[in-house]
Amino acid sequence: MPETRSKLAALAQALAILLAVAAISGPLAIHAGVASPYAGFRIFGAALLASMPLLLLSLAALLLARRRSDAAGAAAALRASLVSGLLAAFFLAMALPAREFPTINDVTTDPSDPPALVAAATDPENAGKDLAYPPEFAQPQRSAYPDVAPLRIEKPPAEVFATAAAVAERLGWRIVRSDPITLSFEATHTSRSFRFVDDVVVRVRAEGDGARVDVRSRSRVGRSDIGANAARIRAFAAELVRET
Numbered sequence: 001m002p003e004t005r006s007k008l009a010a011l012a013q014a015l016a017i018l019l020a021v022a023a024i025s026g027p028l029a030i031h032a033g034v035a036s037p038y039a040g041f042r043i044f045g046a047a048l049l050a051s052m053p054l055l056l057l058s059l060a061a062l063l064l065a066r067r068r069s070d071a072a073g074a075a076a077a078l079r080a081s082l083v084s085g086l087l088a089a090f091f092l093a094m095a096l097p098a099r100e101f102p103t104i105n106d107v108t109t110d111p112s113d114p115p116a117l118v119a120a121a122t123d124p125e126n127a128g129k130d131l132a133y134p135p136e137f138a139q140p141q142r143s144a145y146p147d148v149a150p151l152r153i154e155k156p157p158a159e160v161f162a163t164a165a166a167v168a169e170r171l172g173w174r175i176v177r178s179d180p181i182t183l184s185f186e187a188t189h190t191s192r193s194f195r196f197v198d199d200v201v202v203r204v205r206a207e208g209d210g211a212r213v214d215v216r217s218r219s220r221v222g223r224s225d226i227g228a229n230a231a232r233i234r235a236f237a238a239e240l241v242r243e244t
Contacts, residue, residue, distance in 0.1 A: 051087035111138035
């Protein structure tokens with residue numbers, strides 16, 4: 001029995017080390033270019049998810065070892081509990097807030113007439129994808145992000161367009177298409193941690209004596225963006241207002 005309990009604690013410790021390595025190697029593999037953002041994130045997410053049952057196993061091993069005065073087993077189980085507990089806490093810190101956001105990955109200031117993604121359709125990563133704004137996203141988007149709306153600026157549209165492009169670049173967006181005739185441009189934004197690429201399009205139109213600015217931001221991967229696209233539009237709008 002002592003040998004069995006020691007093996008259980010040792011197994012928990014080995015699995016904890018394995019999951020910690022996997023959680024770290026996922027993002028590192030992405031930045032090293034040996035794994036796609038999707039694959040690296042899957043490795044990272046799987047490690048965090050697996051930490052939940054491992055935490056229970058580690059705590060059980062710790063309890064058994066202490067009952068039998070198995071010092072070596074208790075030490076191994078304690079280390080496994082600490083590591084798996086840290087990973088589990090990180091998982092919950094990410095997963096619980098995500099429940100507050102709708103399961104959408106495409107957000108626009110004008111769901112009834114969203115700006116079209118043109119250059120994005122030619123990107124190999126978007127091959128075979130329907131890049132039209134899903135009509136079924138409109139209602140959950142309006143409910144979750146009522147403040148994401150067209151921006152009206154009392155300045156000439158051409159001037160607003162130039163300022164908007166400058167703001168986009170300052171925010172770290174990479175402009176991939178710019179049309180001064182239609183006053184629209186497209187850009188991509190790459191996240192720092194997992195290098196996910198999102199497509200963004202900005203459209204400026206004349207309205208009254210000024211300009212109306214519409215923005216659309218779409219994630220290439222995942223069914224839910226956890227509020228990232230709405231946050232991006234808000235940040236762009238706030239900066240554009242300051243600059244104009």
